[in-house]
């Protein structure tokens with residue numbers, strides 16, 4: 001074969017090995033892996049019927065939550081925060097970072113998060129300044145961890161985070 005292809009190699013969390021063409025499938029708050037982000041390769045996506053996070057149909061809550069916002073919110077990492085969160089923060093009534101009261105109008109939807117180990121579901125919502133700060137830092141984190149981004153390839157997984165960081169800029 002004569003065609004030269006740029007191979008994007010990442011870590012597939014499903015077959016636990018380096019793989020081509022990995023995509024972000026989920027963000028795991030409690031996971032230790034690569035910054036709590038789980039990637040899957042093409043064959044594993046097919047075998048396990050996995051849909052990349054940015055292409056998933058996500059449940060929306062409230063008029064302010066667009067599909068993009070819900071999806072970008074899910075890409076914001078919240079490592080180790082769950083045990084310290086109040087009921088209000090877990091249920092989206094207070095910002096998980098500054099505890100400011102938020103609602104569907106004023107808050108940024110961080111998506112429904114299934115915490116398998118704690119066997120619970122949380123649906124946090126952030127105030128806009130915190131959402132901006134966290135989206136910016138998760139975006140920087142993604143760019144460091146993602147092989148596609150490190151090689152300056154087009155990366156569909158980072159676009160919603162980037163958009164959210166821009167949208168929430170004050």
Ligand SMILES: [Zn+2]
Pocket residue numbers: 012013014015016019040041042043044045
């Ligand atoms: Zn795989």
Ligand SMILES: [Zn+2]
Pocket residue numbers: 095096097098099100126127128129130131
């Ligand atoms: Zn806040």
Ligand SMILES: [Zn+2]
Pocket residue numbers: 142143146147148149155157158
């Ligand atoms: Zn990327």
